[in-house]
Amino acid sequence: MERQISETRNSPARVVTNLFKAPAEFLVKNAPWLDPNHETLAAAAITLGSVAKTTLRNLRGEVDITKAVPESKAEAVILAVAQALDGFDGTHARKMNELTEDEILFEEITGVDLPEKHNSAVGGLLDTLNDRWGAGVMGISRIIVAHQRGHRYGELAAVLATLTNPWPSYYRARGESRFEVFPETGGNIFESAGTQFGRTILGTISTLYPNINFEVAERKIPIPFQAFADTITTAANITTAIKRRRGGTVVNWPDRNDFEEGRKGDRKYRKAVIKTNKIQSDGILKSPWLLRAAVITAVAVVATELVIHRKK
Numbered sequence: 001m002e003r004q005i006s007e008t009r010n011s012p013a014r015v016v017t018n019l020f021k022a023p024a025e026f027l028v029k030n031a032p033w034l035d036p037n038h039e040t041l042a043a044a045a046i047t048l049g050s051v052a053k054t055t056l057r058n059l060r061g062e063v064d065i066t067k068a069v070p071e072s073k074a075e076a077v078i079l080a081v082a083q084a085l086d087g088f089d090g091t092h093a094r095k096m097n098e099l100t101e102d103e104i105l106f107e108e109i110t111g112v113d114l115p116e117k118h119n120s121a122v123g124g125l126l127d128t129l130n131d132r133w134g135a136g137v138m139g140i141s142r143i144i145v146a147h148q149r150g151h152r153y154g155e156l157a158a159v160l161a162t163l164t165n166p167w168p169s170y171y172r173a174r175g176e177s178r179f180e181v182f183p184e185t186g187g188n189i190f191e192s193a194g195t196q197f198g199r200t201i202l203g204t205i206s207t208l209y210p211n212i213n214f215e216v217a218e219r220k221i222p223i224p225f226q227a228f229a230d231t232i233t234t235a236a237n238i239t240t241a242i243k244r245r246r247g248g249t250v251v252n253w254p255d256r257n258d259f260e261e262g263r264k265g266d267r268k269y270r271k272a273v274i275k276t277n278k279i280q281s282d283g284i285l286k287s288p289w290l291l292r293a294a295v296i297t298a299v300a301v302v303a304t305e306l307v308i309h310r311k312k
Contacts, residue, residue: 020091028095036093036118040126043085047134050078054208055141059148076208083204086134089127093118108263113270121278121285128169128286131196132293135165138207139297140304142226145210147308154210157230162301164237165199166294171244173290176283179276180248195240202229251276 027034054075096118099107103114139162146154172182183195192198210226254272259265 017087017091020088021095024088024092024095027092028098032096034092036089036096037123037126039085039089039092040123040130043082043089044130044133046078046082046085048137050075050082051137051141051207053078055144058145058210079204079208082134083200086127086130089123093120093123104267108267111263111266111270113274121282124282125286125289128173129289129293131200132166132169132290132297135199135203136162136293136297136300138203139165140300141207142203142210142230143301143304144308146224146226151224151227154224154227154230157227157234159301159305160234161203161230161237163298164234164241165203166290166297167241168195168237168244170287170290170294171241172248173283173287175244175248176279177287178247178283179251179280181251181279182244182248192236198236199233202233206230251279 057075097116097120099114107113139158142158143155143162146152146158175182206226206229210224212225254269254276256265256269259269259272
C-alpha cells in the first residue's frame with residue numbers, strides 16, 4: 001500500500017516543497033498558534049490581487065504589447081509568493097501533525113491513536129479549492145485580455161482551458177473515493193500539462209506574459225504563447241479527465257502480516273489502515289465540492305463572455 005501511494009507522488013513540485021520543511025518546523029515550534037489554513041486563504045487573496053493588477057494593466061494599455069516579455073516583475077513576484085504559500089501550507093500542516101517520540105510511545109503502549117493537531121481533511125479540501133480558485137481567476141484574466149487585444153482564438157482557447165481545468169481534479173477525487181490513486185504528473189510532457197503542476201506552470205506564465213509569440217507559416221501568423229498554452233492545457237485536461245474517469249490504481253488493503261510483531265507493529269498497522277481509509281474519505285469529501293467548483297467556474301466564464309461581448 002505504501003509503495004502504491006509513494007509511486008503516485010511524482011510531481012517535480014515535491015522537490016521544491018522539501019525546501020519548506022525547515023521553515024515549517026520553525027513555525028511549529030515558535031508559532032504553534034499559526035494555522036496552515038490561514039496561509040491557504042492568504043494565497044487565495046494574493047493570487048486575486050496579482051491577477052487583478054495584471055488584468056487592469058492590460059486593459060488600461062499600460063503593457064507594451066510589442067515586447068515579447070513585457071514588464072510584469074511586480075505581478076510575477078506577488079504571484080510567486082502566492083504559489084509558495086500554496087505549497088508551504090501542506091508542508092506546515094504535515095509538520096504540525098508529526099508526533100513526538102513520547103506521543104509515539106504513548107500510542108504503542110495504550111493502543112490509542114492521538115487526534116490530529118491540524119485537521120488534514122479540512123485543510124486538504126481548502127487547499128484543493130484554492131487550486132481551483134487560482135486556476136479560475138487566472139483563466140478569467142486570460143479571457144478578458146485576449147478579447148481586449150482582439151485575439152479571437154486566444155479567447156476561445158482561454159475559455160476552453162478554464163472550463164476543462166476542474167475536471168481532472170474532480171475525477172481524481174471520484175477515483176479516490178473508490179480507493180484508487182493517480183500519478184501527480186503524467187507519463188509524458190503532454191499528460192503533465194493536464195495535471196495540477198502542469199496547469200499551474202502554463203497558466204501562470206500565460207497569464208503574466210500572454211504576448212510571447214511563436215511565428216509559423218514563414219513568420220506570417222503570430223501565435224501568442226497564451227493561445228498555445230491554453231490549447232495544450234485544454235487537450236491535456238480532457239485526456240487526463242478521461243483517463244482518470246476510467247480508473248486508477250486500486251490501493252491494496254493493509255495486511256497485518258506485513259508488519260512486525262508487537263506493539264510497534266500494531267501501531268504501524270493501525271496507521272496504515274487510517275491512511276488507506278483517509279484516501280477514500282478525502283475523495284468523498286472533495287468530489288462534491290469540486291463538482292460545485294466546476295459549475296461555478298462555468299457560470300463565471302459564461303458571465304464573463306456576456307459582459308465583454310455586450311453591445312455598447
